[in-house]
Amino acid sequence: xxxxxxxxxxxxxxxxxxxxxxxxxxxxxxxxxxxxxxxxxxxxxxxxxxxxxxxxxxxxxxxxxxxxxxxxxxxxxxxxxxxxxxxxxxxxxxxxxxxxxxxxxxxxxxxxxxxxxxxxxxxxxxxxxxxxxxxxxxxxxxxxxxxxxxxxxxxxxxxxxxxxxxxxxxxxxxxxxxxxxxxxxxxxxxxxxxxxxxxxxxxxxxxxxxxxxxxxxxxxxxxxxxxxxxxxxxxxxxxxxxxxxxxxxxxxxxxxxxxxxxxxxxxxxxxxxxxxxxxxxxxxxxxxxxxxxxxxxxxxxxxxxxxxxxxxxxxxxxxxxxxxxxxxxxxxxxxxxxxxxxxxxxxxxxxxxxxxxxxxxxxxxxxxxxxxxxxxxxxxxxxxxxxxxxxxxxxxxx
Amino acid sequence: xxxxxxxxxxxxxxxxxxxxxxxxxxxxxxxxxxxxxxxxxxxxxxxxxxxxxxxxxxxxxxxxxxxxxxxxxxxxxxxxxxxxxxxxxxxxxxxxxxxxxxxxxxxxxxxxxxxxxxxxxxxxxxxxxxxxxxxxxxxxxxxxxxxxxxxxxxxxxxxxxxxxxxxxxxxxxxxxxxxxxxxxxxxxxxxxxxxxxxxxxxxxxxxxxxxxxxxxxxxxxxxxxxxxxxxxxxxxxxxxxxxxxxxxxxxxxxxxxxxxxxxxxxxxxxxxxxxxxxxxxxxxxxxxxxxxxxxxxxxxxxxxxxxxxxxxxxxxxxxxxxxxxxxxxxxxxxxxxxxxxxxxxxxxxxxxxxxxxxxxxxxxxxxxxxxxxxxxxxxxxxxxxxxxxxxxxxxxxx
DNA sequence: GTCATAAGTTTTGGGTCGAAACAAACTCTG
DNA sequence: CAGAGTTTGTTTCGACCCAAAACTTATGAC
Numbered sequence: 001x002x003x004x005x006x007x008x009x010x011x012x013x014x015x016x017x018x019x020x021x022x023x024x025x026x027x028x029x030x031x032x033x034x035x036x037x038x039x040x041x042x043x044x045x046x047x048x049x050x051x052x053x054x055x056x057x058x059x060x061x062x063x064x065x066x067x068x069x070x071x072x073x074x075x076x077x078x079x080x081x082x083x084x085x086x087x088x089x090x091x092x093x094x095x096x097x098x099x100x101x102x103x104x105x106x107x108x109x110x111x112x113x114x115x116x117x118x119x120x121x122x123x124x125x126x127x128x129x130x131x132x133x134x135x136x137x138x139x140x141x142x143x144x145x146x147x148x149x150x151x152x153x154x155x156x157x158x159x160x161x162x163x164x165x166x167x168x169x170x171x172x173x174x175x176x177x178x179x180x181x182x183x184x185x186x187x188x189x190x191x192x193x194x195x196x197x198x199x200x201x202x203x204x205x206x207x208x209x210x211x212x213x214x215x216x217x218x219x220x221x222x223x224x225x226x227x228x229x230x231x232x233x234x235x236x237x238x239x240x241x242x243x244x245x246x247x248x249x250x251x252x253x254x255x256x257x258x259x260x261x262x263x264x265x266x267x268x269x270x271x272x273x274x275x276x277x278x279x280x281x282x283x284x285x286x287x288x289x290x291x292x293x294x295x296x297x298x299x300x301x302x303x304x305x306x307x308x309x310x311x312x313x314x315x316x317x318x319x320x321x322x323x324x325x326x327x328x329x330x331x332x333x334x335x336x337x338x339x340x341x342x343x344x345x346x347x348x349x350x351x352x353x354x355x356x357x358x359x360x361x362x363x364x365x366x367x368x369x370x371x372x373x374x375x376x377x378x379x380x381x382x383x384x385x386x387x388x389x390x391x392x393x394x395x396x397x398x
Numbered sequence: 399x400x401x402x403x404x405x406x407x408x409x410x411x412x413x414x415x416x417x418x419x420x421x422x423x424x425x426x427x428x429x430x431x432x433x434x435x436x437x438x439x440x441x442x443x444x445x446x447x448x449x450x451x452x453x454x455x456x457x458x459x460x461x462x463x464x465x466x467x468x469x470x471x472x473x474x475x476x477x478x479x480x481x482x483x484x485x486x487x488x489x490x491x492x493x494x495x496x497x498x499x500x501x502x503x504x505x506x507x508x509x510x511x512x513x514x515x516x517x518x519x520x521x522x523x524x525x526x527x528x529x530x531x532x533x534x535x536x537x538x539x540x541x542x543x544x545x546x547x548x549x550x551x552x553x554x555x556x557x558x559x560x561x562x563x564x565x566x567x568x569x570x571x572x573x574x575x576x577x578x579x580x581x582x583x584x585x586x587x588x589x590x591x592x593x594x595x596x597x598x599x600x601x602x603x604x605x606x607x608x609x610x611x612x613x614x615x616x617x618x619x620x621x622x623x624x625x626x627x628x629x630x631x632x633x634x635x636x637x638x639x640x641x642x643x644x645x646x647x648x649x650x651x652x653x654x655x656x657x658x659x660x661x662x663x664x665x666x667x668x669x670x671x672x673x674x675x676x677x678x679x680x681x682x683x684x685x686x687x688x689x690x691x692x693x694x695x696x697x698x699x700x701x702x703x704x705x706x707x708x709x710x711x712x713x714x715x716x717x718x719x720x721x722x723x724x725x726x727x728x729x730x731x732x733x734x735x736x737x738x739x740x741x742x743x744x745x746x747x748x749x750x751x752x753x754x755x756x757x758x759x760x761x762x763x764x765x766x767x768x769x770x771x772x773x774x775x776x777x778x779x780x781x782x783x784x785x786x787x788x789x790x791x792x793x794x795x796x
Numbered sequence: 797g798t799c800a801t802a803a804g805t806t807t808t809g810g811g812t813c814g815a816a817a818c819a820a821a822c823t824c825t826g
Numbered sequence: 827c828a829g830a831g832t833t834t835g836t837t838t839c840g841a842c843c844c845a846a847a848a849c850t851t852a853t854g855a856c
Contacts, residue, residue, distance in 0.1 A: 001844090002843085002844055002845070003842085003843055003844055003845090004844090006843090026834070026835090027834075027835065028833075028834055028835075038834070038835065038836085039835085039836075039837085041835095042834095042835060042836065066832085066833080067831065067832045067833070068831085068832040068833025068834065069832080069833050069834040069835070070833085070834075071833080071834055071835080072834085072835085
């Protein structure tokens, strides 16, 4: 580590502190937050401002007046954006998000991609990406592209297996045609990336919980374990496969080869079958049926909640994760399963006496496409230097 | 981060590189390993040598001769040691280990501590610690004390619950009387600390696997999840409770309040009962009976292996951990359960087709006391600066 | 004995931060 | 409305650390 990397670290710390604040901070605030001097904070902020990563805002008239020279509020710039893409069984999505967390463009195409061919789908996703990028002001910098897929992802953007798409061993990163001016995408698991939108409410801004288990998915159930704000991907990238936790070794057989997997109780198709509906009935239909008092639907939801409790108790026992966030199709039945789920957890979690695990329903904006964009923007926060090399942006005299 | 912490980081990196090498490295080797210049490596090494953290060894006569000035081999010093302590149900242990990994003193007292009082036990452990420290040469620096206990440990050295000792809510760190010249101990979970001896073969020297699941225990079954060489302790410090993973929701009741926990199949008492022996019969007796063809013992081992497979498959699915290390009393039946365990894992682990999880038996030296000492020594490696403040040790003219 | 080679050391220069003094911009008070 | 008080932002200076490069030392090869 040389003296130059001190600069890199401090730039990152100042930028992270700036993004983490709720109110736009001043240079002095950032000096305090990063425990450096105002002199150093000024030097670092000036470099970030010069390249548009941060911008100086007009003083807030609403702010209570205090003695002393008023500080200059600093806000995330809108010059740097990231592209977030998602392939789901039922749709393709592309979003453009800037460093402030504003969704600058969004486009979603509904489709049935079960058993589809990867190459044409990725070509269409490329066109979608091209489209959402087309309307950005000149000078905008795309810091990266994140691509979420519902399956096991290995190093180098290889999708090993996406059962519900019917894809296996697809070199997603290589097959995706990147829009002009952007590089190859970073491919990630859908659940991991959706979880990012819970651990961060905006790029670099921490969410309510640093540690939680996020559940996602539709037909299958994916999961992501977030510790200290970072998804745990595991040695080979396929950690978090909560859908195949054994609920009952004597339970129904699962496509994965095992028996009694959680997916066979709480997956959307299993849920619909148990409720006496067509397997392709959406989870919202089941929730509606249960709310209207349909006994079969109520029983199915109850059964799913108990299975979730058994499976998640295992995860909580093993990982000591205090919060469970229900996302994906489980959002629909979240409030319905919560009582039986919390009850089961309280009985089966060893440490429930000290700290009972909490169950929450994911916010509506929790999508993997957004999380993929956040993740790319977070790379800029981790090391801003690559984006501070260009010409200094014009800046009116003060 | 100021310019001075660059020094701290580089000292740590050089020391870590020096300890990680198999053969004693030279200054030039360390420069290459840490990708700095020889000039910088020299400055850093000189500081470490001046305080006895590293020592210059005599040139190795065995080494193949090469052109060029021969380098000076650098070895870990013996001046800095750590104290490793362990309270187990059946014994108390104290070891003193130096930075080279040499056990400088060891003492173990057998006892039955089930249902014991914490305070007198810790007093006796303090006396044991005093004893193992008594014979060290003057000038030896004790960098820290680690204390392993078989239970849930929270912040600040509080033991929340150790079911087999019968202790609960014991302020272990505060009650332990530290030997003269040492500070209060760092209290840790027995499984986590035993796992350290697998992830490091000596202080700072990485072991064979960076990621693995370590199983430990006796009556109960403890576990530790090691990712990237570090045990995962979880939000509140009680991650890794593999003993209470549900194997079968309809299984026998467990003392923890749940049913069908792994402990009820593979704990030493459960194992003995299933084999038709007295519950207090040691696991080695069961292993011996099984090896001699006793059908009940064979069945009990088989049952334990299957239960382990079901439970560990869950953990592997959720965490993507490629290696399982059987420690504690499971070492005794390790080779016996391996076939059925590996078979069960292959069937129940989702990713077994790509990478089948491996099962290993822990080495004989894998004790929590040793791991506790390693952990303390590792603090010196992480930040050597606090131990570089004293007077410079004498050093003959060269 | 001389040359080639590699390790270790010394010197020099550039980059970064902290401390402290200073300049700027505002509120408060009489 | 002027001056004191206060806080922010800037400038200057000094200290620290590393990289680069030249230099010294110690060995093997011929």
